[in-house]
Amino acid sequence: MKFTSCFSNCFSSASETAIIDIGGREAEGENDQNFTVFSYSELKVATHGFSASNKIGEGAFGSVYKGLLRNGSIVAVKMLSVEPESMRGEREFVSEITTLTKLKHENLVTLKGCCVNGANRFLVYNYMENNSLAQILLGGETNGIKLGWEARRAISLGVARGLAYLHEEVEPHIVHRDIKASNILLDQNLMPKVSDFGLSRIFRDNASHISTHVAGTLGYLAPEYAISGRLTRKIDVYSFGVLLLEIISGQTVVNFDLEHGERYLVQKAWEIYRANSILQLVDPTVGMNYPEEEAIRFIKVGLLCVQETAGLRPEMSKALKMLTNDIDIEGVQISQPGLVADLMNIKLGQKTTFPSLSSKVSSLESTHSPLSSYS
Numbered sequence: 001m002k003f004t005s006c007f008s009n010c011f012s013s014a015s016e017t018a019i020i021d022i023g024g025r026e027a028e029g030e031n032d033q034n035f036t037v038f039s040y041s042e043l044k045v046a047t048h049g050f051s052a053s054n055k056i057g058e059g060a061f062g063s064v065y066k067g068l069l070r071n072g073s074i075v076a077v078k079m080l081s082v083e084p085e086s087m088r089g090e091r092e093f094v095s096e097i098t099t100l101t102k103l104k105h106e107n108l109v110t111l112k113g114c115c116v117n118g119a120n121r122f123l124v125y126n127y128m129e130n131n132s133l134a135q136i137l138l139g140g141e142t143n144g145i146k147l148g149w150e151a152r153r154a155i156s157l158g159v160a161r162g163l164a165y166l167h168e169e170v171e172p173h174i175v176h177r178d179i180k181a182s183n184i185l186l187d188q189n190l191m192p193k194v195s196d197f198g199l200s201r202i203f204r205d206n207a208s209h210i211s212t213h214v215a216g217t218l219g220y221l222a223p224e225y226a227i228s229g230r231l232t233r234k235i236d237v238y239s240f241g242v243l244l245l246e247i248i249s250g251q252t253v254v255n256f257d258l259e260h261g262e263r264y265l266v267q268k269a270w271e272i273y274r275a276n277s278i279l280q281l282v283d284p285t286v287g288m289n290y291p292e293e294e295a296i297r298f299i300k301v302g303l304l305c306v307q308e309t310a311g312l313r314p315e316m317s318k319a320l321k322m323l324t325n326d327i328d329i330e331g332v333q334i335s336q337p338g339l340v341a342d343l344m345n346i347k348l349g350q351k352t353t354f355p356s357l358s359s360k361v362s363s364l365e366s367t368h369s370p371l372s373s374y375s
């Protein structure tokens with residue numbers, strides 16, 4: 001086993017099983033026979049020199065480019081820049097590799113390889129023709145794809161399956177920590193693939209874990225995690241609930257309108273549920289011919305997943321069975337959802353306020369001060 005110096009510390013703490021030789025062409029893990037360490041020049045050629053016309057996305061950690069490899073396969077190349085002083089980005093890079101090389105599931109993105117070049121790190125994935133759920137669902141007319149009910153059902157179930165696999169089938173269990181619409185990629189058949197494992201955490205036992213750094217994306221953050229840093233699988237269940245409500249409603253986690261001002265989707269869904277007019281939440285672009293009973297069930301499962309009390313949220317496998325009606329939720333009581341609505345008490349680095357709700361919280365320090373829950 002050989003590590004370059006910059007990787008050795010990170011790898012030894014982040015993974016027990018992945019073995020990666022960055023200097024060579026091979027990497028071993030449990031499911032990573034095809035993992036390749038690419039040369040920089042290979043990726044440069046594949047992406048036309050990381051040209052603007054090849055750029056397909058931009059995230060908090062860097063840009064993503066479409067590329068064509070010598071063997072003819074089309075890939076997405078994510079470029080991350082590591083800050084030399086803080087090594088920001090390195091941990092996410094290492095976490096992505098160590099986590100993804102051990103996993104194989106049809107609803108998780110496939111990592112084909114990586115590359116290290118100076119302060120730049122590259123992650124190479126299978127290219128997903130339909131980009132992300134955020135773009136398709138919330139990108140309006142621009143993307144040209146209208147999601148019908150069947151597609152929304154298939155996407156919801158696929159994400160639930162991917163998460164149930166991470167939470168309950170993989171040993172040790174994995175908490176993704178950043179489930180959101182832009183991290184759900186869609187292939188040519190609109191099959192969802194959970195991506196971005198840079199923030200994921202591996203659980204070595206069943207004990208809950210207190211994180212000194214809360215990470216994730218506001219709007220999808222479970223309240224107990226934002227407040228105390230208590231990390232459990234239920235924080236992904238919360239984010240999944242928000243995502244499910246987005247998929248059904250076609251609305252973003254927070255909306256602004258003149259009548260109501262800033263409105264959270266979770267809050268809106270709860271009000272609509274309480275007013276007994278649950279179908280009002282269904283995206284009108286779905287049309288009239290959708291199964292109403294199923295839509296009601298999906299929204300109820302969404303609300304169950306965002307319950308304020310983590311213990312009331314179902315495990316992912318259970319949520320999946322509720323969606324497919326293998327578990328009847330008819331008599332299940334739905335209580336008030338939790339919501340991180342007051343951002344003033346969260347401290348981001350030196351800042352005390354938050355610029356936007358969908359901002360990435362990558363080094364957020366938990367202040368243990370009370371955030372409001374929606375009531």
Ligand SMILES: Nc1ncnc2c1ncn2[C@@H]1O[C@H](COP(=O)(O)OP(=O)(O)OP(=O)(O)O)[C@@H](O)[C@H]1O
Nearest residue numbers: 057058059060061064076125126127128131132182
């Ligand atoms: N394998 C892929 N195939 C096609 N498009 C991709 C792929 N990976 C990423 N993208 C596109 O690039 C965008 C940026 O991805 P990235 O994961 O860097 O950031 P993000 O998820 O949008 O935001 P954040 O950094 O907050 O997680 C995605 O939203 C998606 O549109």
Ligand SMILES: [Mg+2]
Nearest residue numbers: 059182183196
């Ligand atoms: Mg992402």
